[in-house]
Amino acid sequence: MPAPTKPLPTDAVPSGDGNPPGLSGEDAAKLDALFDHLRERSPRSIGYPCSGDFDYGPLFRFLDFSLNNVGDPFSGSNYQLNTHGIEREVLADFARLAGFREEEIEGDGRAFWGYVTHGGTEGNMYGLYLARELFPEGVVYFSEDTHYSVSKILRLQHTRNIMIRSQPDGEMDYADLEESLRIHRDTPPIFFLNAGTTMTGAVDRVDRVLDMARRLCLPHHYIHVDAALSGMILPFVENPPPWNFAAGIDSLSISGHKMLGSPLPCGVALARKNHVDRVARSVEYIGALDTTISGSRNAITPVLLWYALRSHGVAGLRERVERSLALADHAVSSLRAIGVAAWRHPHSITVVFPRPPHAILEKWILAPYEDICHLITVPGVDRAMIDAFVSDMKHLVPPGP
Template sequence: MQIEQRSQLHAGYPYNLSCDYSAIGKFFNFLLNNAGDPYIEPDFGLHSRKFEQEVLSFFAELYKIPENQFWGYVTAGGTEGNLYGMFLAREIYPDGILYSSQDSHYSIPKAAKLFRIQHNIVNSQINGEMNYDHFEKLISENRNYPAIINLNIGTTVKGAIDNLDKVLEILERNQIKDYYIHCDAALSGLILPFLDGAPQVNFQKPIDSIAISAKFIGSPLPCGVVLTKKKWVEKVETAIEYIGSSDTTILGSRNGHTPLILWYAIKTRGYDGLAKEAKTCIDNAQYLFQQLKIREYPCMLNKFSNTVVFQKPSQRLIKKWQLAIYENWVHIIVMQNIDRHKIDTFVNELLLEEGLVDNVENFQLQSALH
């Protein structure tokens, strides 16, 4: 089967393929629609709201926001979470200016177009992190307008983390009182909270919303979570008699199976299980990086990231391993299904393709020596 074969050689995109949800397969015999607000019981009964609420409570605890202060819902993925954050920001600050770096996900400029928000693009550093000097220059030039800021908590291509504390210092230094900070934590949102010494990005600091994808937790159906402050959602809430609920989400009908999938993953793996997976992925990314570095193959790895960026190899390898391309670079995102055996296999093929080793035995000898 083609899908099964391609799953074995999938390395360039951030999907955890080590998942088994057969235990809840029987629920796919039923329609589950979570239309409307996840906290309001609607007039129809085919939904999974109780599961969704438990999932949201897990993420609220992970991101340190009290139960009585937060609101959220299970989205169709990271893009919907980003759209929701930008939508709330625009409603709160209609004349606000959006700031996001060059390395931000393509859904951010899309949101600016959809919601007609003035958008200033901030330069990026070489590692993909925001250029804070350029950010401060743009902020100071527009200090009379509210600031809507998208921070990347793991950029799409390089896995870079924008520094929330530096951004807050710049806002304070320029006396910007009206601001909304959205965090795009699509992938790293389920990695950073489990890593010792990682940057603290949570609601104990003045962020306003965060979007997280289910890519790391793993789901056969694309989905994610968005969290925000309850007080902001109350500003956009509209009662809808037709469904007996409130219109507080981007989509109308929402997938009722994805909250069930996330609930099952959380319940069966727990905090400790997810923490172990996060640390393993980071360790294996370091292993891949070192295997390339000791052979002087051009590569880069940001701290607390599982995204290893390296020089673009042959098109054959790119297609075979489904690597993501950016200019003259590609990356492998080391997820749960990318173990060290698979890393060794890939590195061996890369070195043989590039003529950096003569044969498999030579490569294995070099690996043993290092």
């Protein structure tokens, strides 16, 4: 039962007593209690893909400005307290990592467009919006393992869609996709593919889907890839499955607060510039192109992403991925050693295992779905946390058959 709320104080509270200026002792204590609650929970958070290995202290000074990145980061804006310049650098970095060639990154040859979103969901909404603008009659195909927010986006957009069965490991069932495509050959397909599903980290194969479209003579199609977590893993592994712009996709969404890590939810939407040019609209009031889904946009998160990318560098980002993969291996083998049927996809840091009892879910802040559950070895999760979790599993979970 949530605690009852109190009305706002009627009079200003005099400063003093060491409380934050203007806060009563009671309100100051509430803030302290919230902070303590978060500090206590954070070392037990292993079920959600949010890295915690950051220190953005050097950026706190930017909180003194009323910043806003309203408008298209590439077109300039009347509102000058923005961080569009830094945002463009972040987008170029992500575009490189997502398979655009160097000559497609800068100047007249720039072939990508994008913006820093409020999270992976907005990037998926952007990709599906762009696809629908290009193919108003198109049908969206997405697997049943796709993130729950995608059904909501499709309802919002009133886009026709067909859910495709998944294989048991979470990857799209291509036979089911082909059967559906054959029935709807008169409408352009919009493929919504996963590069890392929420529950099992499965990657849908862009090459298989493109090959299918070719075989079925469907030249007009669109591919959006949801790479919420794995978009910052796959660029740093050996021989990843084809997943990015180099493989022929049209748009991509990556979450910034997941693998890279940020205290504020954020993400990146990327698309082929020629598609975006066809749907852009200019708005005089903001002096910018109205290409983004949100109007006012967070101007701090581009700076956080920029700082994370620049301070880790490519070698640092690769090292984080390698450490997370090694820890995922350790989690799988430790769980198997106590009889828990744990597994993971080769390029994924999502460790899947049978749904444990409620006490474990609650203590380790885990996200179950039907009869499975997962932990995710993002940076910030360490070996001691995994070992303590495995020890709890050993004592609280009855041995499997």
